[in-house]
Amino acid sequence: MEEPERELLARYRAGDASALGELVELFRRPLFGFIFRMTDGRDDPDDIFQEVWLRVIKHQARYTHKNFKSWLFRIAQNLVIDRARKQKPIVDLQSSAMREEENVFETRIEDKGLTTPAQIDAKTLGEQIVAAVRTLPDDQRAVFLMRTEADLPFKEIAKIQGTSINTALARMQYALAKLRDALKSEYHELQGTTS
Amino acid sequence: MSEEKLERLLLLAQTGELSDVQRKELDTLLTQTESARAYRDDMEAMLSAVRDTPLPRDLDPMVMRRIEIQGRRAMNTRERRSPVSILLTWRPALASGIAAIALLFLGIRFAQQNEGNAESAGVTGADQPVERMEFAWDVEFDDEVEDLNDLLALAEGDLDASLDAVGDSEDELLQELLKLEGINI
Numbered sequence: 001m002e003e004p005e006r007e008l009l010a011r012y013r014a015g016d017a018s019a020l021g022e023l024v025e026l027f028r029r030p031l032f033g034f035i036f037r038m039t040d041g042r043d044d045p046d047d048i049f050q051e052v053w054l055r056v057i058k059h060q061a062r063y064t065h066k067n068f069k070s071w072l073f074r075i076a077q078n079l080v081i082d083r084a085r086k087q088k089p090i091v092d093l094q095s096s097a098m099r100e101e102e103n104v105f106e107t108r109i110e111d112k113g114l115t116t117p118a119q120i121d122a123k124t125l126g127e128q129i130v131a132a133v134r135t136l137p138d139d140q141r142a143v144f145l146m147r148t149e150a151d152l153p154f155k156e157i158a159k160i161q162g163t164s165i166n167t168a169l170a171r172m173q174y175a176l177a178k179l180r181d182a183l184k185s186e187y188h189e190l191q192g193t194t195s
Numbered sequence: 196m197s198e199e200k201l202e203r204l205l206l207l208a209q210t211g212e213l214s215d216v217q218r219k220e221l222d223t224l225l226t227q228t229e230s231a232r233a234y235r236d237d238m239e240a241m242l243s244a245v246r247d248t249p250l251p252r253d254l255d256p257m258v259m260r261r262i263e264i265q266g267r268r269a270m271n272t273r274e275r276r277s278p279v280s281i282l283l284t285w286r287p288a289l290a291s292g293i294a295a296i297a298l299l300f301l302g303i304r305f306a307q308q309n310e311g312n313a314e315s316a317g318v319t320g321a322d323q324p325v326e327r328m329e330f331a332w333d334v335e336f337d338d339e340v341e342d343l344n345d346l347l348a349l350a351e352g353d354l355d356a357s358l359d360a361v362g363d364s365e366d367e368l369l370q371e372l373l374k375l376e377g378i379n380i
Contacts, residue, residue: 020266032254046255053262057269126248148245153210
């Protein structure tokens with residue numbers, strides 16, 4: 001069965017402008033999630049997201065890969081790396097990004113009326129895991145987020161990172177080990193809420 | 196089986212990248228070992244927690260709008276590009292191609308001309324010079340030469356007549372001078 005993204009891209013190439021909107025929408029959450037969490041919300045993730053799609057539009061005629069999603073995330077990863085290289089660490093942006101994220105999160109809880117302690121605890125736990133993900137080295141974080149946000153298989157992740165499938169797997173395992181260490185108590189709490 | 200290997204098999208199982216042998220190995224382990232199942236559940240809980248955690252904010256809707264506008268613009272540009280405009284895009288290459296063809300054409304013409312000259316020079320110089328000259332001169336020229344000869348002949352006739360007239364005058368003058376001296380011829 002043909003993947004929806006291939007069909008949408010074919011429609012766009014054939015002159016159906018609305019197909020592009022559908023294509024962007026199809027990958028909006030995983031792609032924006034990947035970019036946002038790779039950049040810790042810095043470097044304007046909206047701008048990077050837009051740039052990814054502008055490159056897709058520009059180069060779609062030359063696109064011959066089998067896996068569109070892999071191509072998309074490869075572009076995103078390269079842009080994130082480029083931005084990170086250009087970035088100047090003047091202030092502690094990581095902690096400020098975390099503070100910003102916490103503030104926004106609190107606002108969202110208030111907006112949605114999530115006031116029971118259990119709901120707040122569950123959300124906070126999830127946020128703590130995400131915060132722990134920020135402490136991972138870039139290559140491990142990219143593998144972890146490509147698995148969790150984009151649901152990409154290791155074979156594709158390895159291609160995107162230009163490495164072997166064993167290296168991609170090893171990076172994922174290092175990431176999991178570090179997350180377990182960082183979240184020992186919360187991790188067991190999480191088990192209690194999900195079981 | 197080590198925890199590391201179990202984790203590796205579990206990760207590959209999630210993405211459907213296990214071989215048949217690995218699949219059987221993992222299934223056996225999960226069926227027989229409680230700790231393996233617990234490890235699998237722990238790992239899945241952690242990954243699910245990350246997946247289920249919402250982002251602090253969503254994408255700015257204006258970004259989606261801008262992408263759609265850019266996509267539409269790119270599509271319109273593609274449609275507008277006629278074969279002529281595509282050719283014009285390649286103007287430098289086109290100009291080079293035309294110049295190359297023109298040079299090639301001139302080169303061929305020049306070579307042919309040289310070959311023809313060499314051939315004609317060989318024939319006139321050795322084999323049949325007179326015939327080649329006759330062939331080379333126009334026939335009307337002969338007529339003109341004849342006309343010129345006629346004119347020369349006429350001129351020569353007038354001169355003779357003039358000289359005869361001068362001669363007669365000289366004789367008469369001499370006879371007058373001799374008469375004055377008393378000599379009769």
